[in-house]
Amino acid sequence: MADEIRPQDISINKEVFQLIDKGTAERYGVIPLALKNENGTKVLAVAIANTNDLATLDRLQGMVGCKIHPVKASPMNIKEAIKKYYVVGEFDDESRPVDLLKEMGAIAPANIVNTQNNATALVEEMLHSAAVERASDIHVEAYEKECIIRYRVDGVLFDHSIYNSELHPQVISRIKILSDLDIGQTRLPQDGRFEYDGGGGNTLDVRVSIVPSQYGEKCVMRLLSKDTNALNFDKMGVRGYVKDKILEYLHRPFGMMLVTGPTGSGKSTTLYASLNEVDAVEKNVITVEDPIEYSMPRITQIQVHQKIGMTFAEGLRAILRQDPDIIMVGEIRDIETLQMAIQSALTGHMVLSTLHCNDAAAGAARMIDMGAEPFLISSATNGILAQRLVRTICPNCKTEDKSISEAVKQRIGIAADGFTYYTGTGCDKCRHTGTLGRVALYEVLPFVDEIQQAVITQKTASEIRSIAKSLKIPSILDDGLAKARQGIISIEEMMRAVLVEN
Numbered sequence: 174m175a176d177e178i179r180p181q182d183i184s185i186n187k188e189v190f191q192l193i194d195k196g197t198a199e200r201y202g203v204i205p206l207a208l209k210n211e212n213g214t215k216v217l218a219v220a221i222a223n224t225n226d227l228a229t230l231d232r233l234q235g236m237v238g239c240k241i242h243p244v245k246a247s248p249m250n251i252k253e254a255i256k257k258y259y260v261v262g263e264f265d266d267e268s269r270p271v272d273l274l275k276e277m278g279a280i281a282p283a284n285i286v287n288t289q290n291n292a293t294a295l296v297e298e299m300l301h302s303a304a305v306e307r308a309s310d311i312h313v314e315a316y317e318k319e320c321i322i323r324y325r326v327d328g329v330l331f332d333h334s335i336y337n338s339e340l341h342p343q344v345i346s347r348i349k350i351l352s353d354l355d356i357g358q359t360r361l362p363q364d365g366r367f368e369y370d371g372g373g374g375n376t377l378d379v380r381v382s383i384v385p386s387q388y389g390e391k392c393v394m395r396l397l398s399k400d401t402n403a404l405n406f407d408k409m410g411v412r413g414y415v416k417d418k419i420l421e422y423l424h425r426p427f428g429m430m431l432v433t434g435p436t437g438s439g440k441s442t443t444l445y446a447s448l449n450e451v452d453a454v455e456k457n458v459i460t461v462e463d464p465i466e467y468s469m470p471r472i473t474q475i476q477v478h479q480k481i482g483m484t485f486a487e488g489l490r491a492i493l494r495q496d497p498d499i500i501m502v503g504e505i506r507d508i509e510t511l512q513m514a515i516q517s518a519l520t521g522h523m524v525l526s527t528l529h530c531n532d533a534a535a536g537a538a539r540m541i542d543m544g545a546e547p548f549l550i551s552s553a554t555n556g557i558l559a560q561r562l563v564r565t566i567c568p569n570c571k572t573e574d575k576s577i578s579e580a581v582k583q584r585i586g587i588a589a590d591g592f593t594y595y596t597g598t599g600c601d602k603c604r605h606t607g608t609l610g611r612v613a614l615y616e617v618l619p620f621v622d623e624i625q626q627a628v629i630t631q632k633t634a635s636e637i638r639s640i641a642k643s644l645k646i647p648s649i650l651d652d653g654l655a656k657a658r659q660g661i662i663s664i665e666e667m668m669r670a671v672l673v674e675n
Contacts, residue, residue, distance in 0.1 A: 315389030
């Protein structure tokens with residue numbers, strides 16, 4: 174079976190090109206190759222970079238009215254073929270029956286979900302393929318003429334497949350049954366959960382959210398692995414200075430360690446990994462979370478229930494009567510929770526929590542903005558950790574990055590550092606994105622004397638950042654550059670996630 178073909182080198186009949194216009198070819202990155210009849214069914218061979226792109230293949234099938242047979246070709250070769258055939262017009266006018274499907278060793282046709290008429294089987298296939306592709310979320314969306322299934326992989330959404338909108342009510346009902354939700358309720362949002370065997374001993378906790386929309390209910394399923402073996406600092410990329418500081422804080426008898434960053438940056442995962450480092454036999458460890466993402470051995474975990482008054486603050490208040498040594502609060506959302514966390518840290522407890530802000534320096538300013546006393550913040554806090562998730566370079570298409578401009582090199586200080594930087598060119602393994610998997614970038618702001626004084630005098634986040642720089646405390650940019658020099662991430666990806674000051 175051929176790896177890929179060069180469509181610009183193939184003699185293609187002009188009539189074939191009338192099935193797909195130039196705009197469609199450019200939009201979807203495809204080239205029509207040959208048309209043949211298989212047992213009364215018209216089959217169009219189409220060159221495409223990703224032969225598993227079911228959404229594009231299904232759209233083409235609907236446009237041309239033929240069964241689509243995908244054949245692999247590189248994006249560059251497809252662009253050259255579009256120019257040759259659509260712009261220059263170099264066609265083979267001979268109407269000769271050529272079985273290009275056999276000549277090119279074409280890949281077998283992909284399974285178009287549109288042919289699937291069993292909702293139960295469709296949901297099972299949806300979950301199975303999402304687990305295989307390492308998706309963190311599945312989006313099931315209803316539109317006027319079709320329903321689209323999208324997966325989020327490494328933080329990015331992409332169209333996975335399409336199915337007939339007539340099947341949508343049964344699909345949503347099947348998901349509701351799995352989640353123990355009311356199948357008769359279609360006008361109000363519903364939340365549920367169920368477990369799914371992802372294979373290889375990996376059980377997934379599936380969190381379900383269903384909301385009504387214009388053409389039917391939209392469902393988002395978040396897939397969380399129950400494998401706690403992945404909650405390991407080394408596997409997560411927590412090393413060196415950052416790891417040493419976290420372990421130092423975890424082994425202090427009291428104080429507060431906060432993890433900051435935007436939604437989806439992996440803050441909760443870092444807290445769980447921190448709990449993995451704690452001796453839960455000698456110490457009483459209790460958490461209050463929303464939701465409980467991992468079940469941790471020898472740790473008491475409490476679920477928040479806002480509707481019945483079980484808030485983070487109320488849970489924390491109850492925890493303090495349970496003789497705790499270490500307390501984890503899933504998120505500090507309000508001044509009441511913050512004040513209780515500070516008091517807990519000052520009265521002999523180790524407190525771990527998260528805070529929504531951009532970086533570690535902004536964490537201190539954020540607590541002051543929420544209404545906490547600066548001198549209490551400086552006394553209670555051991556350190557603030559900030560993190561960002563970035564996509565790692567695909568090892569299958571990794572190559573030296575020669576596209577970094579001199580202006581960018583000067584801006585981030587790598588103009589003469591002598592290191593080679595890498596990027597991904599895109600391949601089947603990474604769905605032609607050039608990235609495969611994610612790793613976190615970190616920085617730790619230790620509350621040393623200079624930082625404590627800055628907090629007490631209510632310095633701005635920018636001023637605190639400058640003080641940390643003068644003390645040579647490694648920043649998140651430093652961690653990003655270190656991982657780029659190790660060939661783990663690209664400079665482009667680092668700059669996408671990290672603020673680089675001029």
